[in-house]
Amino acid sequence: MAELPETPLLDELEKGPWPSFVTEIKQAAEHHEEARDLLGQLERSYRERIGHWKHGGIVGVLGYGGGVIGRYSDLPDDFPGVSHFHTLRVNQPAGWFYTSKALRDICDIWEEHGSGLTNMHGSTGDIVLLGTSTPELEPTFKKLTEKGFDLGGSGSDVRTPSCCVGPARCEWACYDTLGLTYDLTMSYQDELHRPMFPYKWKFKMSGCPNDCVAAIARSDLSIIGTWRDEIVKDDAEVRKYADNGLDIFNDVVLNCPAKCMKWDGEKLEIDDEYCRKCMHCINAMPKALAPGKDRGATILIGSKAPIVEGALLSSVLVPFWKPEEPYEDLKDLVEAIWDVWSEEGKNRERVGEFIQRVGMGNFLEAIGLDPEPEMVAFPRENPYVFYDLSEDEDEDE
């Protein structure tokens, strides 16, 4: 193996207390030509202040339309090790749990077939195996499936669903985020591996309104845990928080968005009828307060990053849903949405943008949901209302 390239600029990023990605690349470069040439090309990018990757390129494994991101260097003569530098997205286990053995299995496969570099994890949640050549794709895939792993999504398909740690290690989980994530992933393998939609579709599952996987900001369907009965309260533990210095009036009561709490210095009262399930008081006193016992989720739709028509947050579609295996009611809803969006959506139009274009009222009608006041921050402010009074006549004909 040849010497590592000179990288005076990147070397600066090996200093300081935070783990250095440069050190990681150098470590891999000891054993992998791909990583060595990545180091060289990246140093060049740092010198020239520009990336050196060509646009896209469609590569993949047999029978799948997603899961591999094609990447080619625009300096293949200088850096032949990255002339192909494709990425495999590998579907992560729900909650990102690993045994040391599972982790080593992945390392061993990537030692043999790729650059030795990974992202743990990519933004959508996949294990990202960073950089290999086209002929290595199929053998890598074969070995992954032998070890029980499969590819994730890319392109206009169901992207790899992901979730928070949920009931596996969190007392706030209002439903089984891992179970639902696994179920949806397995139910929609075809949609995940074979792009068939106008654009990408992301599912994200968060167990409570703290939303640790940012479902409300970056998933077409955001399923966020909540409850609809009283907050579970242990008055003795509340007192202990106060005794230990928590300023319950200023830092808890005054922060309540519903102003539905009282603290007289002795006892905390919560008027649960007005509680908005924001989590603040529970976050502040996890030993004393907990989400109620009638737990479920709010289903929201449509969030996305800016491209094309501007960023959107998800908005309420189903105010309260009681998740029960095998989640047939949810799947019926999802498939009704996919039918409408696939039929009427424009190329590269996310479902949130589609709803903006056709109108939420029309969208609800098309998927068979009744409008509910929880779906809006407030009702319309303008009087430009569409009425269709021709329906009765049509029925007479």
Added chain:
Amino acid sequence: MAEKVKRVTDIGPPHHDKLMPPICKENYGTWKYHEVLKPGVMVHVGATGDKLYTVRAAGARLVSIYRLRQFADLADKYCDGYLRFTSRHNIEFLLTYDANIDPLIADLAAMGVSVGGIGAAITSIVHTQGWVHCHSAATDASGVVKAVMDVVHPYFNGEKKLPGKLRIALACCLNMCGAVHCSDIAILGIHRKAPRTDHTQVAKICEIPNVVSACPTAAIRPTQVDGTPSVEVIEEQCMYCANCFTVCPSMPLNDPENDGVSIWVGGKVSNARSEPMFSKLAIPYIPNNPPRWPEVTDVILKLVELWAANAKPFERMGEWINRITWPKFFKMAGIEFQKEHIDDFKHAGLTFKRSTQIVH
């Protein structure tokens, strides 16, 4: 005759039950509460009194298999072989024996890996690929992240205290693979010049109607150049989103002189106290200055310190700014308010100040 080997597909990921520690299975859905014991260490207590200790270690998102094997070794040594990753690229070691906590932290420290990021702290920066692997990056990702995390590290490892959580995210272009638009502080790579159209290639490798419809401001029209079909860009209407480049490689925007980063503040995804919010523009443009982007790290440290000194307990960046108002924020942060700060895209009118409630 050779037997045809069946190719395995569509098996999905391994089931999480096979990968999580027994204590998580035994207490699944019945955890009672948790406590932060010290920076980077928390305990979850189950209904039966079971205790699961979590040690959260700093993670560079880009990790080699050699590093991962070291983490696997530590998991074997201290955690019966179990570990997990967080949504923000950290590594969490899951321990059932509290005497293992300090030796694990010592081994991590010997590897140069610190622990922290739990509770009222800064944790790892969610980010994208940048120059390491992306064709549309307007800045690098990993390098900026490393430089920023180095300067805010005392807020990760608990050396310095914060009033609440602060979440930083970086996306190297407007595609925002990392969806950074709801972060306390977002670093966003931007272009500032219209695409350079290669008219000899557009008709060959792009679908012209797709290119035209890709533009959110209708700045792209079909045209003919030297008898060849192509597109023209009305430059005054272009806001450099690069969506045309996404569908048409012959319209690159990358430009070392004019690309750089913008800084956005005050977003959140959690529903705690206030509803989720988008981040808003604080600094329109900072040039790319590799390898350590000092102008970016300076301003972020300044913003963190300003918020830390002025916010009330639990108050996120955006909640603090909403309380003091944006003009006050600009004044306190010493940021000049410019034309670029005023929205001129869809629904811009909703962002104008429509009251006389002004802090004079």
